Amino acid sequence: MAGHSQFKNIMHRKGRQDAMRSKLFSKLAREITVAAKQGMPDPAMNPRLRLAIQNAKAESMPKDNIQRAINKASGGDGDNYEEVRYEGYGPGGVAVIVEALTDNRNRAASNVRAAFTKAGGALGETGSVSFMWDRVGEIVYPASAGSADAVMEAAIEAGAEDVESDEETHTIYCAFGDMGEVSRTLESALGEASSVKAIWKPQNTIPVDEDRARSLMKLVGVLEDDDDVQNVYANFEVDDETMARLSA
Template sequence: MAGHSQFKNIMHRKGRQDAVRSKIFSKLAREITVAAKSGMPDPAMNPRLRLAVNNAKAQSMPKDNIERAIKKAQGGDGENYDEVRYEGYGPGGVAVIVEALTDNRNRTASNVRAIFSKAGGALGETGSVAFMFDRVGEIYYPAKAGDADAVMEAAIEAGAEDVQSDEEGHTIYCAFEDIGEVSTALEAALGEAESVKAVFKPQTNTPVDADKGASLMRMIDNLDDDDDVQNVYANFEMSDEDMAKLSA
């Protein structure tokens, strides 16, 4: 099976067990502040802010934290964050895209470059691997939302393009420009999603063995631990057996 969705689920489980909640909330708050600055500070009038707030709620982020992040944008006294994307290759020649929100481009670039280098990878120029991915909408529901057939039917009715279901839940993909419409239709059919966001979905995957896969996971863990990094995408593929070892 392709590593992208399995990796997402491994990280989803790992996040519940290991992640420091303050770090998660800090990243969510940063996205809320940037989203609020990019448009109206009202989620009803700002689609990006609405998605950011919904994802924060899905992670049980306190209402006070959410409101504070929005007010920070309104007050204009908070840091100004730049949206930066890094592209490169990790262990096994796997293409990797890193999205960051930073108030210091030099610091973030240095940190990301060091993490790639330590893992035996290398950063490339902007656009060096992005052509291997599609920018799409990703909507995630836990398994309790319904069985695979019910979710598939709801997704088709909502205008989605693809559904990947496993024992953990359902990952629904749609065209980037249709995120709002599809997520609204799915919410009417299945309830509120656990997350709704724009992602880079690999067009094809690069096979990696257990050793390269372990190195790749460590690299992605280190990237994810960086305060400035918001999202990491990789186009790898591993056997179910090797995946099971890494998620144990």
């Protein structure tokens, strides 16, 4: 597993679920509002909104919160939200991509740059690291959706490119442009996915030691705690023994 997913697992183990959930709900609500504003407020007619609602439900976001986020778009809120991508290098030359959804571009840029600088990294220009990543669709199912072989077979038939299964989830990857079609086909075979979204998948990962991993996870944590930041991706890899110590 790549550094971003490992970091998420550690944070959950350390008991920050409540604080993280509140922050997560705010980010999910912002995505729903923007999706509803850019298209129609009806998820049946707006694929981005449908996915945003599906992902919110997967995180147990209350229906009232989801509806309020949609209503904000209808009421004119969310007009000024802008999607911005930041790219740079963290400690040890690890590439980092930060996706933000902000109503104040200057504030977001300042906060992201400060986080990189404090961690001993450097914020670069757009495109400075993304060439080392692939923009793909990621479709996640719980382990209960079926055996690894069954999910792999369904994924191949749906036109997916790769599947990674572990004790908790099946993660299916497909071409970015095929995400809608692949997810619909999988839904008919496996049911509704836990999440369906576009992600940045690193072409290669960089192994890091415990000290470097700790510094990188701190950087990712600071970035993800920022209200403007929606997603953070980092191309580092940590071995299982080191992960066990970090998550203890």
